[in-house]
Every structure is written in C-alpha cells, then in structure tokens.
Amino acid sequence: xxxxxxxxxxxWFKHKxxxxxxxxxxxxxxxxxxxxxxxxVAIVIYPTIWMGYHAFQNTNMMKLFYQDWEYIGxxxxxxxxxxxxxxxxxxxxxxxxxxxxxxxxxxxxILALTLFELVKSQLARVIxxxxxxxxxxxxxxxxxxxxxxxxxxxxxxxxxxLIKIGILGPMERIEWLDAGLSLWSLTMVDVWQWTALPLLxxxxxxxxxxxxxxxxxxxxxxxxxxxxxxxxxxxxKEIIAIAFIIRFxxxxxxVDKVYVMTSGGPxxxxxxxxxxAFQKGIRxxxxxxxxxxxxxxxxxxxxxxxxxxxxxxxxxxxxxFA
Amino acid sequence: MAELELQSICKAxxxxxxxxxxxxxxxxxxxxxxxxxxxxxxxLLRCIAGLENLDGGKILFDGQDVTNVPPYQRGAAMTFExxxxxxxxxxxxxxxxxxxxxxxxxxxxxxxxxxxxxxxQIPHLLERxxxxxxxxxxxxxxxxxxxxxxxxxxxxxxxxxxxxxxxRAELRIQFxxxxxxREVATVYVTHDYAEALSLGDRIGVMGDGGLVQIGTxxxxxxxxxxxxxxxxxGQPTINVLDGQLQKDNxxxxxxxxxxxxxxxxxxxNKLKNDSGREVKIGLRPQFIHCLSEWENDKDLPVFSFxxxxxxxxxxxxxxxxxxxxxxxxxxxxxxPEIHYSPGQKVELSIETNRSLYFDAQNGMNLGTDLTxxxxxx
Amino acid sequence: MxxxxxxxxxxxxxxxxxIWLVFTIFPLYFQFITSLxxxxxxxxxxxxxxxxxxxxxxxxxxxxxxxxxxxxxxSLIVSIANTLLSLFLGTLAGYALARFIRGFAGENIAxxxxxxxxxxxxxxxxxxxxxxxxxxxGTDSYFSLITLYLVFNLPLATWLMMVFFRDAPRELxxxxxxxxxxxxxxFFKVTLPLVFPGMVSVAMLCWIFAWNEYLFANLMxxxxxxxxxxxxxxxxxxxxxxxxxxxxxxxxxxxxPVLLFIFLRRYxxxxxxxxxxxx
Numbered sequence: 014x015x016x017x018x019x020x021x022x023x024x025w026f027k028h029k030x031x032x033x034x035x036x037x038x039x040x041x042x043x044x045x046x047x048x049x050x051x052x053x054v055a056i057v058i059y060p061t062i063w064m065g066y067h068a069f070q071n072t073n074m075m076k077l078f079y080q081d082w083e084y085i086g087x088x089x090x091x092x093x094x095x096x097x098x099x100x101x102x103x104x105x106x107x108x109x110x111x112x113x114x115x116x117x118x119x120x121x122x123i124l125a126l127t128l129f130e131l132v133k134s135q136l137a138r139v140i141x142x143x144x145x146x147x148x149x150x151x152x153x154x155x156x157x158x159x160x161x162x163x164x165x166x167x168x169x170x171x172x173x174x175l176i177k178i179g180i181l182g183p184m185e186r187i188e189w190l191d192a193g194l195s196l197w198s199l200t201m202v203d204v205w206q207w208t209a210l211p212l213l214x215x216x217x218x219x220x221x222x223x224x225x226x227x228x229x230x231x232x233x234x235x236x237x238x239x240x241x242x243x244x245x246x247x248x249x250k251e252i253i254a255i256a257f258i259i260r261f262x263x264x265x266x267x268v269d270k271v272y273v274m275t276s277g278g279p280x281x282x283x284x285x286x287x288x289x290a291f292q293k294g295i296r297x298x299x300x301x302x303x304x305x306x307x308x309x310x311x312x313x314x315x316x317x318x319x320x321x322x323x324x325x326x327x328x329x330x331x332x333x334f335a
Numbered sequence: 336m337a338e339l340e341l342q343s344i345c346k347a348x349x350x351x352x353x354x355x356x357x358x359x360x361x362x363x364x365x366x367x368x369x370x371x372x373x374x375x376x377x378x379l380l381r382c383i384a385g386l387e388n389l390d391g392g393k394i395l396f397d398g399q400d401v402t403n404v405p406p407y408q409r410g411a412a413m414t415f416e417x418x419x420x421x422x423x424x425x426x427x428x429x430x431x432x433x434x435x436x437x438x439x440x441x442x443x444x445x446x447x448x449x450x451x452x453x454x455x456q457i458p459h460l461l462e463r464x465x466x467x468x469x470x471x472x473x474x475x476x477x478x479x480x481x482x483x484x485x486x487x488x489x490x491x492x493x494x495x496x497x498x499x500x501x502x503r504a505e506l507r508i509q510f511x512x513x514x515x516x517r518e519v520a521t522v523y524v525t526h527d528y529a530e531a532l533s534l535g536d537r538i539g540v541m542g543d544g545g546l547v548q549i550g551t552x553x554x555x556x557x558x559x560x561x562x563x564x565x566x567x568x569g570q571p572t573i574n575v576l577d578g579q580l581q582k583d584n585x586x587x588x589x590x591x592x593x594x595x596x597x598x599x600x601x602x603x604n605k606l607k608n609d610s611g612r613e614v615k616i617g618l619r620p621q622f623i624h625c626l627s628e629w630e631n632d633k634d635l636p637v638f639s640f641x642x643x644x645x646x647x648x649x650x651x652x653x654x655x656x657x658x659x660x661x662x663x664x665x666x667x668x669x670x671p672e673i674h675y676s677p678g679q680k681v682e683l684s685i686e687t688n689r690s691l692y693f694d695a696q697n698g699m700n701l702g703t704d705l706t707x708x709x710x711x712x
Numbered sequence: 713m714x715x716x717x718x719x720x721x722x723x724x725x726x727x728x729x730x731i732w733l734v735f736t737i738f739p740l741y742f743q744f745i746t747s748l749x750x751x752x753x754x755x756x757x758x759x760x761x762x763x764x765x766x767x768x769x770x771x772x773x774x775x776x777x778x779x780x781x782x783x784x785x786x787s788l789i790v791s792i793a794n795t796l797l798s799l800f801l802g803t804l805a806g807y808a809l810a811r812f813i814r815g816f817a818g819e820n821i822a823x824x825x826x827x828x829x830x831x832x833x834x835x836x837x838x839x840x841x842x843x844x845x846x847x848x849x850g851t852d853s854y855f856s857l858i859t860l861y862l863v864f865n866l867p868l869a870t871w872l873m874m875v876f877f878r879d880a881p882r883e884l885x886x887x888x889x890x891x892x893x894x895x896x897x898x899f900f901k902v903t904l905p906l907v908f909p910g911m912v913s914v915a916m917l918c919w920i921f922a923w924n925e926y927l928f929a930n931l932m933x934x935x936x937x938x939x940x941x942x943x944x945x946x947x948x949x950x951x952x953x954x955x956x957x958x959x960x961x962x963x964x965x966x967x968x969p970v971l972l973f974i975f976l977r978r979y980x981x982x983x984x985x986x987x988x989x990x991x
Contacts, residue, residue: 413887
C-alpha cells in the first residue's frame, strides 16, 4: 500500500468501465421509459412526420380518398406564405399575445402581491384566492359559451350592466362580437380565465419565501415599497418568468375559445394562425396546405420551446443546489 | 462467524477516491476509520454495503465474494449520516423494517424491536413519527434499525457526529457495551479523532486514495507513519517545524534557525548517515511542558528553552498555551488552573524522545519501520 | 414617501383587487341565476339581475335528455381512464429518469418529453383521424380520446413525477435496500409514499384537463362517445338556444373540477408551475 495515490491517474482509472448498476438490471429503466416514449412517438412524432410528408403534396379530400396525391415541392408553403389571411392572423396573434399573455402575468403578479401584502386576515386571503382562481378550473368551452351569452349585443348582461352603471346610454349597445371588437373580446375572456394562473403561481411563490429575510429588512427600516422592489420582485423573478412562459406557450396554441365564441368571424376578423390551420385541414380539407401551415407553426413553436426548456432547466438546477 | 475482507478495491468518480484499498476486519472487531471530510470515508462504506459498484477489486463477507451481490442480498447493515428514517413510518415501523423485509413473524418482530428499544432507552417513542422526535432520538432509532437486523457486517457512518456533547458521550459508552456490535465485524466512520481513539479496536487513517495507516489507537497516535496521520490525530494539532538534521560533534541534532534539538539515540543510530537531510519535526503539545508546573521525575531526556506567551486558553480539563520561542510558534498543553498572561516569559521543556521526524518531501515518518505496515495491510 | 401617499397607494391597490374580484365573480353569478330562470325571462329585452321567477326545475330538466347523463358518464370514463394511464406511465418513466437514466441522455429525453406538452395540437389532429380509423375501435371511441389526451397529459405527468422523485431523498431508498427490500418492494413501500402528494397533484391536473377538453372531443367523437362539452350545444328548441338549461348543465359539469380545486388546492400549485414553485 502506498501513502498517497501513486499517480493522479492509476492504470485502472484510465481503463475504467462505465458504471454498472448493482441495484437493478440496466434494461429495466429503459423499459420503464420505453412505453411512454413509444406512445408519444405514435401520437406525436408519427403525425408530425405524416404532416411533413403531405406539406409537399397536393393532397385534398378527394385525392386523399383515392390516394393519388402528387409531389409539388414547396408550392404549399408558397401559397401559405403569400396568403394575406395568414399574415393578418400573425398580426392578430401578436396583439393577442401582448394583451393576453403579457397582461395576464402583469395583472396576476399585481393581484397576487396585493393580496399577500395588503390583505391581513388569513381567512380572507384564502377565500379571495379561491374565488380569483376559480375561472381557471372551468372548462374552456363552458367559459366561451357563458361569455358569448353575456356579450350578446341587445339583451346581454354586460351591456345592460354598463347601462345600469351609466357608462352606456339606455339605447346604446356595444357590439362585442362584431368584426371590430371580436378579437378584443376573445382576449378579454382569456384574461378573465387565465390571469388566475400567474396569480396562483406568484402568490404561492411569495408564500414560500422565508419570513426571516423580511424581518431583517424590517430591522433595517426599509419601506414597504423598497422591500417590494429590492427583495420580493428579484426573488420572484424566475417564478414570474416561468408563469409567463407557461401562459405564452398556451396562448400560442390557443384555439378552443375562438372555435366556440366566434368561429374565427365575423369575416375572419378573429382568426389566429392555429385556427386557420384547423379550418384548412378540417373544414376545407386542404390537407397539403394545412400541413404546410402546421409545419410553420410547429417550427416556430420548436424554437420557442427550446428556449423555454433551457431556461426551465436552469431554474430547476439552481433550485436543487440552492 | 462474520468477517469482512476488502481486496484491493478501487472506486473513482471524476478522480480516484479509493485506490487499491485492502483491509481485513475479523469477527468481533470494531474498526474505526478516521480522516478529514471529503476524503472518501462514506464512499468506502457505500462500496462495502453495495450501494456503489466497484471499479476493481473484491469484497468478501466470511470468505464469500459479494462484489456483485446487490445491497438487499448482501447482509450489511448501515446507518446513514442523515439517519435516513422513513418519514411516513413510526419509530416502531422504522426499526422493524429489516425484520419485515426478512418476513419475520409478527410476534418475533415485536419481541426483537422491544429488546432493541430497551437497550437504546427509547421504548416510549415507538408510536411517534421521525419528525416528532429529537436528533438524539432519531440517531438511536436509526441505530436500532441497524442493530435489529443481525447483519454480517455493521457499517456506521458518523453516527454520533451531529449530536450535542452530552448525548455523544452517552452513545459512545453504549457503543462500547453493545454486545451486538462485538459479535460481528463493524466498520465505524468518523472525523473525530477522540471518538476513534475511544472506540476503535483498530483505527484506519484515511488519506487520499486509501488507508494511510492501520493500527491500534496507541500505535497510530504514538507512531504515526506519516505527517498526515500525525497531523490528523490529536487535539490540539501537533506542532510541525521545518529544519535540517545536522552533526553536532558526534551527536545528530535537529536544527531549525536558532532552535537545536537533540535526536534520540535509537533514531540517531538509524539516521547516522543522513546528516544534512531536510526534515520536518512533529512535537505534540502534550509533550512540551512548562517547567513551573512539571517535574521531570522520571528523568526523561528533555530540551529546555525560554518562550514568550502569546495566548492562553483555559479549557475544562487542560489549558492551551500559544507561545513564541526562537522565532517559532508552538502550542503547549498546560494545567488549566495556572494562568499565564500574554507577554509573560516561561521556561519550557520538550521531551526529546517523543519527537517525531518526517521526511520533508514525502512526509514519511523516519522512525517507524515501514515493512511492518506492509504486512498489516 | 409620506404616510398619506402610502395609504393612498394601498387603497388604490386594494380597490383594484376588489374590482377584479367583482369582474371575476360576476359572470359566474350570472351563470348561476340564469340557470334558475325560465326561458321567457332570459329572452326578455332587458336581462334581470335576480330571477323574477325561480325555476329550480331546470336542474332536473337537463336530465330529461338521456344524453346529458350519458355525456357526463362518458366524460368521467375518458378522464379517469386517461388520468390513470398518464399517472401510471408517467410514474414509471419519471422514476427511471430521476434515478437511473441520468446525465446527457436522461436530461434530453426528459426535455423532449416535456416539449410534447407545449406542442400545438394542430400538427397532430388530422393524421390522428387516419391513425384511429385504422384501429378496431375507430375514431369515435373511448380509446381514441383516452389515447389522444395522452399527447398533453403524459408529458406533464412524466415531467412532474421526475421532479418529485428527484426531490425524494435517495438515501431513504438506499436504507430500504440495506434493510433487505428488493427494488420493487422499496419502490412501493418507501418511494411511492414519499411522492404521494406529488401524485395527487399530477392526477388532479391530468384529470381536470381531460374533463375540460373540448376541441379534440368535438373533432374526433360525437356519436358513440359524446363528452359533456360536446353535448352542451344540443340544448336547443328549434333554432333557439335554451340558455337556462345550458347554464344549469354547465353548473353541474364544472362542479367537480371546482370542488377538487377548493379541497386539494395546496397540491396543485407545484404541478401548475411545472415543479418550480414548492407549494
């Protein structure tokens, strides 16, 4: 035996084999993960490839039926990208993401912190929190139906409430679901339902911050505003970012309320890209074009998802080593 | 019968942690491994338990090769530094766990758990959950789970290091008296040298890559084979001075600046051709005495000199004196009852027979016979 | 900042909270009172903010159509089956990822699995028609919906279970191995109880999603299998929507997720934030 390792890397270390596992047979973990992966390949990867193939074919319903579609190169993509309907919808998507997802996170954060910092009674906090978060639990189709009912122009509850308060004259009506406002109304409904998510996440994040650091700040005599700006917000930064990203990705593929409330109308005024892809594929059965649409949406999503996952990984890692 | 043998085991993560380590722990022996934290003590235990797979070498329980036997069939019991009690189970269920795994009869389980808890003085806790009991009680529960199993090998990982001094002393005594532990091979890991000296039938000092020295408590304390071992065992830490061996007339002396210490006769014989060699000398604080409170009644060879007090710490059973002499700082153990004030001049004596000499390059003890170590390992 | 402005700001924020509370509750309140009104009152020119005539019979009225009960049962079958399947597969895969498949491969597999969750469903739905058409059950079946919802729920369950398993101390499992439990026994006796709150969270989220889902159900099914969101538009008389029945039925259908949330909300937060917030 030697007093010290003779050299920094002894022979056996240079030829070290991979760690084998004494506890379970190394095949078993791969079996455990194999099932879910196979299922996801079948229900996500296979369809994506299928769509990728048809994006380059002139497939429509008849051709699909007789199986005689043919290769047409990038033509579907050219059609989609030269279509004003698509670019209009991209503009609407951006508007919707800003006033939907962004606003939800901003409002959610403000509401969560107001609730935590300014409502003193524990019971009141819990009750208010539950009430504010309720919309998130509701089926989106019910929410859409309910709001469609509330927003009716002539005898809708919203307009009549505004009349009661005096904002509208007795004969005035706002056409909430008209071409000019329909996207805004959709956005409002989305904000109504989903502000709850950032609210709940930020509130829980705030609850989990250790009280000790706040006591230290109190001893230092910092004002409540200072504490908020210098302590709370920086500590909640990552949590708020995650809430934003979750909302952003959901909003990006948002389509169910458009379906129920406006069906993209009137006059295509509330169409979002994902909705158009649905219409193309399912109502108009232009499979080729729909596939091209889907792949463009998919490619953009992949970029966003990759960025997001990188960030999420970083946050979770930092948490484990904190 | 239960005997543990490690044959040149190797384990590496990013760098080698255990490098061809060999060890034999016979039945009934309480073997303590001591070493600085992060050196791989826990890894060694985990390898023996089967929680880590070896990169080389063999592990034998009772002469049977268990290197490729998974932990749940190996028959080793281990306490974890963090206790690892199941939070959702009561103390009773925690302790009974190995018996349940072995499909023992219910009445038998009850009897054996009661025996163990009586021994550990925790029978009143049986219905509590781990989060409802104190650290010392958790420790005893973890120990109970280990003891009840009747394993081939006990592995105890810093079992009492996180407890407060009083419970620590209490449990230390329990370790001495538990006959369960004395029936099979036990490997006990600690970073506390006092615990090691107190408990170990033999002690292994762990350094980079393996055990640097193995021996009884007295052996590793009095005859450390290297500077590393000498520095690791003993509180306060041994004084180490750089210097040179020189000839002074016929005698060999250690010289460091103005300090000149005679080398003991036996060592001088061994090193007579080494005049001019760079060495380090190790002077244990307990072998430097204040002349005012110590009488050399056994007529030991000493070297006396004057020093100036820098700091005096009066601890319970002894005092620690930091002094400066001949340009060196030294730590000295004194009686706690006598007060020294900074700046005071004191007369000190070093027991020269107790001085340890180490090679300046590789830290080997120049006085011990290294061939004996070889046979031991 | 002096105390007067300070107080003003506080009141400003509090009143905003109050306004938002009203904004949140009003539609639900109106849904509730509409479910108690007769049709004529709903169709009057000026809506009433408290029912003039109470008609609690609406609630029994919705079940005059046998399709109503069946749609709720269909929803239950689909959502529970999907939840169990997601939880089972997600637990297996999450455990493998948390404990055995680490490093580069494990991390990338986990990331890929989660990325499916954020995938736009539009890329999936059309080929799914043909895929399910080829199965013996066809598109309009429990099988198709239960499988389709895995697109969302399986990635979520796998990811979350992985996060929960990673948080469960490994040493407890190792202690169980040394007690003599096999890996399988250890998993059931030690690991699963540790992640049980996490499993509740995952089950709730998966169930609520599957219960609430409308788009796939509407496109894929509708005759043999008809979940409640697809059933809602059928409350009509001629071309007229019977809003009172729609609202009453909606009240019934949204009760389960709401009750789940109220009673088990502390389990949910962690899952909703993909494991980031330790609620």
